[in-house]
Amino acid sequence: MPEVSRSLYFPKTAKVEIHEIRDGIYRISGFVDDYGITFNQFLVNDEQPTLIHTGPIGMYEQIEQKVKEVIPLEKLAYVAFLHFESDEWGGMEFLKAPRARLVCSDLSSKLNLTGWANVPADHTSFWDNETLSTGRxxxxxxxxxxxxxxxxxxxxxxxxxxxxxxxxFIQPGNNKPVMSDDLSDNMIKLYQAVGIFASEKPVRQTVERLAKLRPEMIYPMHGSCFDSSLFSKYAHALMKNQFAYTGMLLGQKLEVS
Ligand SMILES: [Fe+2]
Ligand SMILES: [Fe+2]
Structure with a gap:
């Protein structure tokens, strides 16, 4: 059984940077060598500022510092996490900010937030298509x-x-905050190597639904942001390639026979 150091998963050494992408939306990003990907948080600076993802706890101090370059922590109104995983919301410390309220899906609420002793239970959850106004x-x-x-x-x-x-729409590497290069082949290879999707079907259904929204800017949690001109390329790659789990987990083959 391998010895595991928490430092591998809580990368205090990652250098965290902040860039305004557009429209008062800031990307707070750190590259982690062990995984070969960036971990990105997004601060939407509005009347009620919202942080989307918190990053793993090892990056917390640097991410907090970057948030404070834009707003005082006292102003932070919402902290949203998009699924229950440590890079999505390991930075629960943000909830110590006086106004910060946790936001998540109804499923995250029912499956995860109401069944643990030491996880904050106070939150607002949303079902599909529900909305939240934060000012503009x-x-x-x-x-x-x-x-x-x-x-x-x-x-x-x-x-x-x-x-x-x-x-x-994940992409590997430590690239510019906004990219115009098509890295969809790299995305597919990464998905094949890490095994995060059990099947292509729910992903493709989601891609079709997202296309109908006609997004103008895409803010992936890992990799660079890209605009609508690249969206169709990434969507096409997901529609035509196989990328679901076939035995590879985080780059390692799982032998089950
Ligand atoms: Fe995840
Ligand atoms: Fe993630």
Whole structure:
């Protein structure tokens, strides 16, 4: 059995950077060598500022510092996580901010937030297509079960047509905050190597639904942001390639025979 150091999973050494992408939406990103991907958080600076994903706890101090470059923590109104995983909301410390309220899917609420002793129970959950106004911005919650977790959801900000797809449209590497290069082949190879999707079907159903929203900017949790000109390429790659789990987990073959 391998010895595991928490430091591998709580990467305090990752250098975290912040860039405004557009429309008061900031990408707070750190590259983690062990995984070869960036971990991105998004701060939507509105009358009621919202943080989408918190990052793993090891990055917390740096991410908090970057949030404070834009707003005082006292202003932070919502902290949204899109499925129950440590990189999505390991930074629960943000909930110590006086106004910060946890936001999640109804499934995350029922499956995860109401059954643990030391997990904050106070939160607001959303069913599919419900919305939250934060001032000028309006978030629509899209339930995307099994892309890649049971409780997964995405957020579509309607006034700027911004899509926050969590782990969909992932790209490896430490690239620019916004990219115009098509890395969809790399995305497919990464999905094949890490095994995060049990099957293509729910992913493709979601891709078709997202296409109807006509997103103008896409903010993946891992990789670069890209605009509508690349969306169709990434969507096409997911529609035509096989990428579901076939025995590879985080780059390692699982021998089950
Ligand atoms: Fe995830
Ligand atoms: Fe993630």
């Amino acid at each position: 911005r309006k978030f629509r919650f899209i339930m995307t079960p099994h892309v890649h977790h049971w409780d997964s959801m995405m957020i579509f900000e309607e006034t700027t047509k911004s899509l926050f797809p969590s782990d969909l």
